Amino acid sequence: MSRIIDLDAARAARAEAQAEAPIIKFGGAEYKLPVELPWSIVEAASSQNTNDIVGAVKSLLGEQWAAFEATGVSVADMTTLIENIASVYSTDSGE
Numbered sequence: 001m002s003r004i005i006d007l008d009a010a011r012a013a014r015a016e017a018q019a020e021a022p023i024i025k026f027g028g029a030e031y032k033l034p035v036e037l038p039w040s041i042v043e044a045a046s047s048q049n050t051n052d053i054v055g056a057v058k059s060l061l062g063e064q065w066a067a068f069e070a071t072g073v074s075v076a077d078m079t080t081l082i083e084n085i086a087s088v089y090s091t092d093s094g095e
Contacts, residue, residue, distance in 0.1 A: 027071030
């Protein structure tokens with residue numbers, strides 16, 4: 001048994017198995033999300049600090065944030081987005 005944990009190989013295997021990046025449809029536009037959910041989003045989602053959660057969504061949308069925010073996004077919209085991020089990024093490990 002190897003004592004090497006090869007995250008590079010694991011990431012490459014996930015990249016091959018994953019389909020398209022998730023997309024948010026809102027305000028007549030589509031916003032493409034990263035193929036893999038960044039760890040910083042998971043950390044922020046577990047925080048009780050609203051600024052961390054908003055910052056995480058900004059990070060997730062990247063350069064698309066300004067256009068997304070300009071659509072007049074509401075608290076209910078953001079709540080729905082945050083509630084659905086985990087399910088969109090969930091994967092089946094095959095076990």
